[in-house]
Amino acid sequence: MTDVRAGQGWPALRVDDWEPTRRSLHMWTQIVGKVRLAHAPLLNHWWQVPLYVSPRGLTTSAIPVGTESFDMEFDFVDHVLEVRVSDGGAATIDLRDNSVASFHRAVLDTLGSLGVEARISSGPNEVDPAIPFAEDTHVGYDPAAANSFWRQLVQADRVINRFRSHFVGKVSPVHFFWGSFDLACTRFSGGLAPRHPGGAPNCGDWVMEEGYSHELSSCGFWPGGGDEGAFYSYAYPEPAGFADAAGLPDGAFYDEALRQYLLPYETARQAEDPDRAVLDFLEFTYRAAADAMGWDRSALESDPNRWGHKAGPS
Known part of the structure; x- marks a missing residue:
């Protein structure tokens, strides 16, 4: 499998071939999405909680925090999570070789180091079983x-x-x-x-x-x-x-x-x-x-x- 980049059209990707990666991304996007949910004011039909397709991956867009704002973006070209704060703070988390639990810990630790409070619910939604993020040892990420x-x-x-x-x-x-x-x-x-x-x-x-x-x-x-x-x-x-x-x-x-x-x-x-x-x-x-x-x-x-x-x- 090779990277499919801009200009090469509609890539083929069989669901069975990327299930470990798909499961990781499902849990990781829930963790990042819950951070947005914790800070953004309610909009009708939960429009304040989703992510958006970006030129690099998936982004939260700007999230308010106190008098500042921050964003989080999955970069599926360089395979990192970018975290940026309007006061100039920034950090990255490598997406490779991370379990759900280690990614969860890295997100919370990174936000804390940047002065962003992050208290989110302990487990995922709309899945069964819902293994708490901190206990989920699943590993799987194919760039x-x-x-x-x-x-x-x-x-x-x-x-x-x-x-x-x-x-x-x-x-x-x-x-x-x-x-x-x-x-x-x-x-x-x-x-x-x-x-x-x-x-x-x-x-x-x-x-x-x-x-x-x-x-x-x-x-x-x-x-x-x-x-x-x-x-x-x-x-x-x-x-x-x-x-x-x-x-x-x-x-x-x-x-x-x-x-x-x-x-x-x-x-x-x-x-x-x-x-x-x-x-x-x-x-x-x-x-x-x-x-x-x-x-x-x-x-x-x-x-x-x-x-x-x-x-x-x-």
Whole structure:
């Protein structure tokens, strides 16, 4: 396996081939994400807690701490965690040869040395079993696999942001949720939703109640679905007829167990035009949800090129 860098397109990465690395990154992103959660003020639907795709990996963006701010960034090119504080302090943690427990200790020690208080919950969410970070001796980090995973996220983030640009209603950023370990973007009608029943492992029902408080259509990329991961789309509450919408793009299907539409990543990767394959999937599944729920699409959608005729040379 070799690094897949900018300009080389959509990398192949079989889920079975990088499971030890995937497990490490899932736990490590939870540790870093919980640090952000501990400091950032609540935003609707937990929008203050995710990570974001960056030109080097995954970043928290700026986090407030007292009168300063700091950030943390997984760099999947040099394979370090960068920690930077607005007072000039900085440090790095090497991602190689770290267990979950040693990474957890290194993060807390590093933040302490930079004057950043870090008290987070002791274990992960949305997984079972939830081994406390300090007791998790799992080791596994393949730099090439981590780089390929990031390159998958770069492609997914880029295309989903194109899809997002057509919506002028309430819509989330394209962001990486560390609990479920997926890249997501969610559109909202503005209407309230019925109370979510919860049920995620090692995660309070109140967390899901906040996340799903309003009627939505959500999509994203999950690196754990299918042979190479999958693009997904679902609605909450799921309307009648959503699962049976006519005209589903080739290669996509509705998963009854997950109650989601899925497009395998390898199907998109092998398509003549991967961008178009993903966009067709996202647009079809959104329309199926919005039409079945009776959304006012004329008020919620617009052409992102609506000012193009006004633009001069940049």
